[in-house]
Amino acid sequence: MSTVTRNAIANFIGKIWSTALGLAVIPLYIKLLGVESYGLVGVFGSLQAIMGLLDLGMQPTVNRELARLSALDPSAAARPMRELVRTFAVVFACVGLVSGLLVLAGSPLLATHWIRAERLPAGTVVRAVGIMGVILAMQWPSSIFLGGLMSLQQQVRANQILMLIGTLRSLGALFVIRFVSPTIEAFFLTQAMASAAQTALTGLALTRALPRTDERVGFRLQVLRDHWRFAAGMLGIAVLSVILTQADKLIVTGSLSLKQVGYYSIATAVANALYNLSAPIGAACYPRLIQLATLGDEEQLKDFYHRSCQTIAVIIIPVAAVISALSSHVLFAWTGSRDTATHAHLVLSMLIIGTCCNGLMNLPVSLQIAHGWTRLVVTINVCAIAVIVPLELYGARRFGAPGAAAGWLIVNASYVVSVVQLMHRRLLKGEQWRWYLSDVLLPGAGAVLVALAASFAPAPSTRLGALALVAAVYAVAASVAVASAPVSREMIRARLFRRLRPSSPL
Template sequence: MFRVGTNATANYLGTLFAGGIAFFAIPLYYWFLGAEAYGIVGLYLVFESLLLPLDMSLAGTMNRELSRISVSEDSSETSRGFVRSLEYPVIIVGLFFGLIIILASSFIADNWLKVQKISPESVSFALVLMGALITVRCPFLLYSSSLVGLQRQVLYNVLLVGNTTLKTGGSFIVLWKVSGTIEAFFLWQIAASCCETALARYALYKSLPRTEELESRPSWRKLLRLRQFSAGLGGIGVTALILTQMDKIVLSKILPLDLFGNYMLIWAISGIVLKCSAPLYTSFFPQLARITYSDDRSRLIAFYHSCCQIMAVIVVPVSITLILYSQSILGLASGNRAIADSSALAMSLLVVGNMCSALYQIPYALQLAYGWTSLNLMINSAAIVVLLPLLWLFATHFGIVGAATIWLLINGSYLLFGIPAMHRKILPAEKIVYYIQDLARPALPAILTAILLFFLMPKQENWVVLAASALFVLSASGITSLLAAGRVRSLAFDLFRHRDNIWKKLSESSYTDHR
């Protein structure tokens, strides 16, 4: 049986632990390094996003193809040979991106960034280290995507937790006891990432089925067969890269580095929404691909709606809680009330944009399961043409609020245009069900409950009271959302009655009538 439950549980535990460490690391990095140096860390995140086209292409291709190979009757196709066919090209791409950043380091330090406290030489050296870090990180994308596609997601999350602990914990020790500089930070990140990549490669090749050496050799023919699908995913990745990073590129140019660091702080906090949705996408996408190959339409419809409702039940309560407590969270994370007051609106807009993106992930996964990449490519291209010219205008006049507004418009377009187009082609009779049963029914009660309780909660500055208040609002809105979503409610009730069969029922058509 497909291990949806085991994978989903492992993904959430891994994400919860790793995300919790990353979340608490944000204010500590900010305090250790200062706003300007933290802006350089934010710039690294922008550079790391250069790998987004490769990451999206690898994640989609490895999930889809390894799922297909696992049920294929063609003995000439092996998982090991497929992975080896991609390994060397991915390493070359990593070297290419790293070299570009290293060669451009002096120009960026001297002519692009508005540095006030850190010397240009230190910034330039930090950029060189960023290039080396990108090179090391690139092969890890292949190995981690392959582990996910092989359904070794428990192993993947064990590695995730261990590597996150090593990188984050080691960074604190280095900054505290050795050197509190940005150069020391990146040197440790490189060392930890080398261990991360090596462990992931070892785990992957131990997990691959053992086959004859001839069957395990790289095959360019296998790659050529996937060129259209992979090129489509790469195109989506390139356009997504432009859409997700253009605000940061523009703001890094027009804002002082310390203010840019503040923007990266609220961007990291608002990313909690995507951290909550990612484990579900990772767990459900391979099963969507398998059901698509089996051509069982009733089972596909049932599983699709169940996944969409689960996503809404988890994402919407988290999003509305972050919005309501945005000012308090920012004040706690930055230790600066002025930053919290000036950035709360921008953070709320970013959270809503991330919520729209998260709600679109299951429909997007279904498109990839069918091998359909052109829809997202068209939407992203249209958003670049329409919204990119507006970004500079909005960011120049309204600062981070203007940039966050553009981000909301980008992600809102997926729900407004992508959902109808996707259902029109793949599931034409299910569009209304999606909007009403999968989206409105879980979302509206959660939003109303959270707003009502927020205004009834005591308004105190004590962080313990604020944390308890936010947790109560989150829990209440989540329970309300769960009870309103028919499929998720049925799954939750069965969790207590038939615990061993719950995930098996999710992936079958048992819940077709529970809308």
């Protein structure tokens, strides 16, 4: 089994575990805390993304440089790798502290002027936002440690840690709000403790994974000077990406009631689960893309790129198609609430399609970053922001939450049309049509048709009936996608050939 395959499997297991566990406990959180309190969890996600801008492009810079150095002789790479991690870890710890203090100090202002609570007391919201600041400070350094483990292809270890911490986050919070204190403050305090544990464990794991050296290693300002250009480009991408991915949520939070934010957060949780299916493949493939780009092996890079893109399409398109077409049934089967399904199904349909388009762009964007080329994504994002933010503002005020969700769909669909065309004029020239036809259309068309046909089926009257319908339609759609994709057909043929091939005589 190749390193990439092993890492992809580890990433899948980790993501599936955390996603399944998260989706399982959300209905219980809502039952114990209420939809309005759960809306604060969605607020924290947006706040976390905004404060992530203080990363200043450093995390992807460290990830790329560690992956590049890992292709060199370990004895020569040991000192620069350890200096890189040590230097950026110090910076990350300081930035995490600053971000946490900013949120803590600004919690009264955020609670009264941005968040529109109807039933929750103002003091509860202020305390909850303040604890969010503590969580940010606790978990900030873990991002560089996790990224380092991923870049060194230590993704099995990284996912073991994430699964452990994810279990503590989900079940620990559930235990606390069920048996200790059924408050949103208790929920966030549990998350803060889990974040501290994550930072400690990932830091220790990365230290052990780096090549050993007898030379003294410490903070070096020159390391920051050497990498500021790439970091600046990644910062530009990060700023624009945060605006594009969080604009709808920020607008919903500032324009609608906290209860409506709660429904939007529920739909977002399902949509994010789809991202968690594509992200493991992207994370496993990114270091290999960097290595192939560094070695200049374009033929092997081309083959690896297309096979990876097809794999993502086979996995996420059937899921997105079924959830979009049967969104009301999915929400009812999951939460058991007709009210939630009524309020959130249209938002979910649009968010899941946009997230699917976003997932399909994972490898094309990774290919650009692997080559150190950030200008295209920055330019496209600037143009998108100029259109999408005003559109989402108008949509939210005119049509409510579905109007904001439409912006997410539009921006990601536009990426599929524009970025791939422009990218393949410079990288892997002329490969765009193979991407559209073989990597996306062949795996996806049949699955979409199956889901659309199923949307005309009578609505089930029970949760079990809704679950059975969704599961059956997905099984058919996924089978069609697997049978249609060149990469999966090739794998099936190879396995059948090995099984049917006669054994050599003794």
